[in-house]
Amino acid sequence: MNNNLDYKTGIKDTLPTVFGFIGIAMAFGVIGKSAGLSTALVGLMSLLVYAGSAQFITVSMLAATSPILPIILSTFLVNSRMILMSMTLAPYFKDESLGKNILLGSLLTDESFGLAVNKLNFTNDKLSFSWLNASNTVAYLTWVISSILGAILGNFISDPKKFGLDFALVAMFIGLLYLQVLYDKGLNKTLQLIVIAITLALTYLGLIFLPINLLIIVVTLITCGIGVLVKNAFF
Incomplete structure (x- = not known):
């Protein structure tokens, strides 16, 4: 990472996390397919819900024929942490418009939040809309495309755990945590x-x-x- 906060740098800084997104999104696609969802539904869920762990829970609850209300409540509870993350980053974008803040908050992920926190160590506690929007966009597109590919591969892969896909997200978070501890000079x-x-x-x-x-x-x-x-x- 460096102290640049432009769109291009946002893409570059996010690329190392892409492999984690690919692994877990493809695992979701495989699991969604095995649960009876079509490839189109898997892609639509990633496009509209865009919540990794909540999507896994939703698929399992749909497979168990759970009522819609518990599914909605579970999705909210699992993703309620995003409220805390958005509140943490909000002060850095107080000069941006409401629409831009809503866009950033809607596409914020654990990974882009972790990257943003690490980025603060290189930019004298500054963030920009262009940089975070680029990071969010890369993550979003990677997740949607990879989940669709996973659903397609689901016709041939019965157990994603055999390929270690279930550990991809955990490995990525370990890496982000290591970088935060390594570079954070404020704590x-x-x-x-x-x-x-x-x-x-x-x-x-x-x-x-x-x-x-x-x-x-x-x-x-x-x-x-x-x-x-x-x-x-x-x-």
């Missing part, structure tokens, strides 16, 4: 490691007591609170 490294350890512990315990739909948002809120307390008390 003490010890503090960052403490927060990471707390997050891992809470996630492990949360898997025992909480439904997966609520786990991410609950752990995020609790960890953020603990992180602020630890920072103010010891750093």
Whole structure:
């Protein structure tokens, strides 16, 4: 990464994450196909819903003939974390129009959020609409196209886990976390490691007591609170 915030640089900065999108989107396409969805429906879901984990949950609930209301509620809960992410980035775009902010928020992903947070380390805490819009657009197009390809390949691939496609997204997040810890000059490294350890512990315990739909948002809120307390008390 560098300190440029133009559209072209946004595309360049996002390209390393594309392989993660391809892997998990193709896995979704394969799973959607095996659940009985047509290739067109798989593509339409990625085009309109555009929510990785929620799409997997939706497909599994549709296959189980779940009512529509629980499916909508589950989708909202799984993606409620995006509210927190959008609020975190919103101050950097306060001078942009409402329409541009809605566009950025609508296409924001975990990956583009992670890239944006890392980018702040190189730009003196500045972001631009062009850069983030480019990142979002690359992610969006990659997801839609790859999920359609996955649905097509679903006619020949019965189990995506055999190819490691289920681990692609996890690997990408590990890489983003590593880059954030490596380049973030604003936070003490010890503090960052403490927060990471707390997050891992809470996630492990949360898997025992909480439904997966609520786990991410609950752990995020609790960890953020603990992180602020630890920072103010010891750093």
